[in-house]
Every structure is written in C-alpha cells, then in structure tokens.
Amino acid sequence: MKKLINAPADVVSESLLGVEAAHPELRVDHTNKVVLRADAPRPGKVGLVSGGGSGHEPLHGGFVGQGMLDAACCGEVFTSPVPDQILAATKGVDGGAGVQDSLYTVGRRGVGATVLVEKIAGAAAEQGRSLTEVADLARKVNGGARSMGMALTSCTVPQAGSPTFDLPEDEMELGIGIHGEPGRHRVPLAAAKEIAEMLVDPILEDHEFAGEGGVLAFVNGMGGTPLIELYLMYHEVHALLGKAGIPVARNLVGNYITSLDMAGCSVTLLKLDDELVRLWDAPVNTPALRWGT
C-alpha cells in the first residue's frame, strides 16, 4: 500500500485537521468528526446535514458551505457515521426551521445523484424554503436521476492495506458501488466509446429522459482516473445523448464522489425542468463546488 498517510487509523481525523486549516469558512468538530459552516446555525434556515463513510472526497465535507450543506458527518473510511455524529451535526445546524438529512433514502445505492441532491436541496434551503419543500425537492431529484458506474481497478482501504478486489488487467467491473461492491457484470476491457454505451444504455432503459427541459449530464471520476479521460468520456456520453435526442442543458465533469484511488467513472443523468435548473444555477460556495458568488 502506497499512500500519503501516517497511521491508517488516523487518516480521517488528520485529514479533517487539513480541512480546518485550509478552509476558515468551515468549522470542524473534531470530537464528532463533523464539518460545519462556520456561520451555523443560521436562524430561520432549514439545516441540511449529510454524511457517510470517508474515502469519497470531496463528498460530503467538500460540499459544506453557502448554497449546499450546513454540515457533513464523516464516518471512518467506507463506514457509516454513528448516531452521535448525526445528533451533533443536527444540533449544530438547527436554526429553528428543521433539519433535513439528505441521505434518508434506502434502496438503490448512490454513485452520483447524491451530489445533485445536495446541491439542489441546498439551494432551496438557502433560499429560505420550508423543510417540506426542501425534502420534496430532494425526493424529486432522487426520483429523476439515474446513475451507472464502472471500475477499471479496485481501491485500497488504508486499514486493509491491499486492494479490496482483484480485477485482471483485461477486465473491468460494471455497475459498481462506491465501496468496491461487486458490480452487475465483469466484462472484458473495452474502448471508451463502448464503455459509454454500457453506462448510458441501462440508464435510458430505466427512466424516461426525453423532454424539452433536457438533462443534467454528470461524468464523475472514481478518484484515480485523470481528468483528460473524464472529458473524453463526457464527449462520448454527450454524443450518445445527442443520438438519443436528449438535450444536455447542464453538465458536471470531475471527481466529486469517489472511491479512494479507484480508477473508473460513473455517469448520472438528471431530468431537468425550470425549477431544477434555477436551483442548480443558484450560487454555491463550497470547497469543491463554487459558482455565482
């Protein structure tokens, strides 16, 4: 295992020291491993809390700030946060208008739409909407988005010290989760054009994305894949959507929900309407997503 770490058990806590040092606009509760907006709680604003295992950075701590999350609970690597963390985060951001946990959903596992839920629900909360409205929007984004991911390599969890799974040099894993879960299929390594089809086709089969509002197309890197490849993949995805008659109204390309050092990517489509576009475009000021401020 080759990593820029000290002791494997200290990775999360020491990384949070770096987050605190780098981002004076955030506050870090080191006891509970919670990242908060420095100005939380904001009176009258719905507090938006997210969280999950670490190792998916910038998700979720990198999305704390104006127009997105109020707090993120950082579990150990690939390990859910404990209730005490969520309680501390909730208390820390409770401005009297209620607190929404963006990750209440169960069922399918997320490899992309989480980022879109956090951005859009965060924009709604920032605009002063009610807890009910924010929760409804989160459900709407979750319901209108589909993702499919693939891995070229495994990741290596610091405390394990070796790759989570073996993937031969000439194979890839399709339909992965973000913790090295087995995918739907293990298939021969293919060209980017074919990989894009293997990701986009099942998404289009599973949900209706046609319509005037178009889609938000999100090509996400799993952590170990260079940006030059992600843009190449975005070109392929964009071309496929063009062929399918689906206009791309917004896009996002980069490493936003990762799986440590795994090489691979996920594609997420979200069906857009005017309301979602306005909330997507609304100002956001976080370490990992920032515009309009």
Place this chain on the structure above:
Amino acid sequence: MKKLINAPADVVSESLLGVEAAHPELRVDHTNKVVLRADAPRPGKVGLVSGGGSGHEPLHGGFVGQGMLDAACCGEVFTSPVPDQILAATKGVDGGAGVQDSLYTVGRRGVGATVLVEKIAGAAAEQGRSLTEVADLARKVNGGARSMGMALTSCTVPQAGSPTFDLPEDEMELGIGIHGEPGRHRVPLAAAKEIAEMLVDPILEDHEFAGEGGVLAFVNGMGGTPLIELYLMYHEVHALLGKAGIPVARNLVGNYITSLDMAGCSVTLLKLDDELVRLWDAPVNTPALRWGT
C-alpha cells in the same frame, strides 16, 4: 494499461471534444488544439497564452476563462505544443495590447508555481494592466515561489502503454518533474509527516519565506492521489510552516497540475505581499478555478 480511452493517438483530440461540449464559455480550435475564451480577443486587454504537453489536466485548458488565461495550447501527452499552435493561440487572443506567454521561463522545471503564475498574471491582465506589468508580475511570482514534488507511483502514458518507470512497493521518488523525470533521490516509503518534511525543508532552505505577508501554501495532487490524502498532507505542511514561524495567508489543495494517473503530491510556497494577495483573491471563472464571480 487500463484507461478510459479509445485509440491512444486520439486521447487529446477526443478529450478536447469533451471540453467543448462541457464548457460553452470556451471555444476549442480543434485543428490547432487550442482552448480559447469564447469572447477572445478582448480589445485592449493583454492576451495571456499558456500551454504545454497534455496529461497535466486541469493545467492549462482548465484555467482558460475570465481572470486567468485567454488561451491554452494543448500538446500531445507530455509533448510540447508546436509553434503553429502558439501562433494560432496568439492570433486568437490578440486584442491589441500585446500577448504574454506565461511559460517563457527556462531553467528549473515547474511542478506547481505555474498555476499561481497563471492566476496572478491573469488577474492583472483582466484588470487592464499593460503587457510590461503583467510580465513583471509573472516574473515576480516565478521568482518568489518554490516547489518540491514526490511520487509514490509512476504514471502510464497512453501511447507507451506501460508505466514510465518502476518504483518498488517500498520506495518513493523525491524531487520529481511532472513527466516522470527521475527525481533527486529515491528513498524508502515514509509516513506523511516525514514526507512533508522532505518536501518543505528544501523549499525553506532555498528561499526566504519569513515576513509579515506570509505565504500561499499549495498542496497539489499528481492525479492518482485521493483528496483525503492531500488534505492530510496539507495539515502536515501547515503544521511545519507554523513551527517555522511562517504564516499561511492563502492556500490551495487539490489536483491542479498533474501527471496523468501518478500517485504523489507537490508542495509549493509563494511569498505574498498585499499586491499578490489582491490579485490571487480577484474573481476567476474557469473550469478548474472559480471564485468571486
């Protein structure tokens, strides 16, 4: 080789198709492989052109936009752009106030300061300063910055198909360039705390960073290192600078000047004064660096 590509020879041109599709605020000259601001040339503004081999994304194409570069010339992977590309870019951004190539320097190789030069010279050009002033600022940043990089693994160039160099599981390379050049030393793998010392100590020995204005501390990932490790490294670097009595006034943590899928990082320090802080803080709106707009 496991990469999200089609034919190795098409990686750069196909990735630029993705850049064009993702960023309507940019224009891509596919013949010359040049990324330009869509609103170039801007009359009366010094045009700022950069470029270099591809494989270092987001450098340089990801830094084209308001407040930074006017154009970037994209060479083949790890291969300098040819004169025709630079000529095309220069013509494309010439607004009558002169055009500055930010990469005119020879001598030491850059593993970090380039990003800072492009941001600060770009801000000056955006403010309407003269070619002489912009060039002087670029020299000032270049002269006041020092970097040191390290690699845990080699990168794999698409057209080569195998790692550029072998690095045993228990060793790392110190003092690297961004193309897999041999470093200063090959040393046993060490903890993050010791690696931070090996990077920061030679920087502090080579230049005087003490003083009231403090420094900009930049921890840059080489492409294959997860953000959780970069923040951990930032914590170590920040702590070392604290011990040395050097205040950190600004920082940047992330993958900004990379070497394809190489794991590792570089540390760059830039001595700041009021002028440089104002230019660093000035609005920037590019795919990879964005604030204040």
